[in-house]
Amino acid sequence: MMDSNVNQRRPVDGRAALMMVGLCAIWGMQQTALKAAGPDMAPVLQISLRSGLAAVVIAALVFVRGEGHALRGGTWKPGLAIGVLFALEYLFMGEGLRFTSASHMGIFLYTAPIFTALGLHFRLPEERLSPLQWLGIVTAFAGVAVSFLGGAHGGPGHDSAWIGDLMGIGAGASWGATTLTLRFSRLSHAPSTVTTLYQLLGAFVLLGLLALATGQTQVTVTPLLGLSFAFQTIGVSLVSLLVWFGMLRVYLASRLGVLSFMTPLFGVAFGVALLGERLEPAFIAGALMVIAGILLVSGHEMFRARQARRAALN
DSSP: OOOTTGGGOBOOOHHHHHHHHHHHHHHHHHHHHHHHTTTTBOHHHHHHHHHHHHHHHHHHHHHHTTOGGGGSSSOHHHHHHHHHHHHHHHHHHHHHTTTSOHHHHHHHHTTHHHHHHHHHHHHOGGGOOOHHHHHHHHHHHHHHHHHHHTTOSSSTTOTTHHHHHHHHHHHHHHHHHHHHHHHTSGGGGSOHHHHHHHHHHHHHHHHHHHHHHTTOOOBOOOHHHHHHHHIIIIIIIIIIHHHHHHHHTTBOHHHHHHHTTHHHHHHHHHHHHHHOOOOOHHHHHHHHHHHHHHHHHHTHHHHHHHHHHHHHHO
16 A cells, blocks of 8 residues: 555565565465365365455454554545455455366466556546556457457356456456545545455455355365364465565555565466366467456556666666
């Protein structure tokens, strides 16, 4: 989260880069974990329960730090909004994984920076997209089109995979909308633990109710489910979020954001290595275009800074 102390934050160093590799691996693994344990527990129920357990820990952290005051003062309305959007993001992800592969979900989910950049462009004059960023957006959406038009929908026997791919894009759009809501509400000044708590509570309540309403409550206790659930609760919902927000207090957010492009690469790699998913040529080409587009959109500040330094040296 950006604040008035942003100028005191430092560029990414070797330690931060190594930590980002670990975070991206965790985030890229979550689709594979959800997919692998899907036969034992529906993904939406997995996400609901993991969010509820993590919310208990985050709530305790909020009150131990004395940040409970941020739950008052008008933050509940935007808090409700981000809770719904966060739940919607994971609804699209969880339901989408019933149709498409973890590899596909890992790419389409991380179109989120594209939607965030578009929203900022139309809301704030200082956030107008540069020509390089527009090129990135066109490249990313062209990559999506290549994936769809090229028939990259999971191969034979997966005629409905395009539904899951569309849900992955919907998840990315919901994630982008969450970021915009945080940016333009009172939550922009709230502690990161409080915003995380609102998101986790939203996912726990709404996805839990959805699982009950749709009969997705069957659970088969297996070692795989236990391992997956422990990883999602501890690794994804707790450790990765706390480390990420801790890094945002020290390092420049824009530089960290550029490094997050590794997440979809890990997502694809884990899907192939652990689930035996097959990558179609059209999907590979489209995925590379999407990742290139995300780099152009998210990394424009870093590119400009490098150009400025080179110009100064000359």
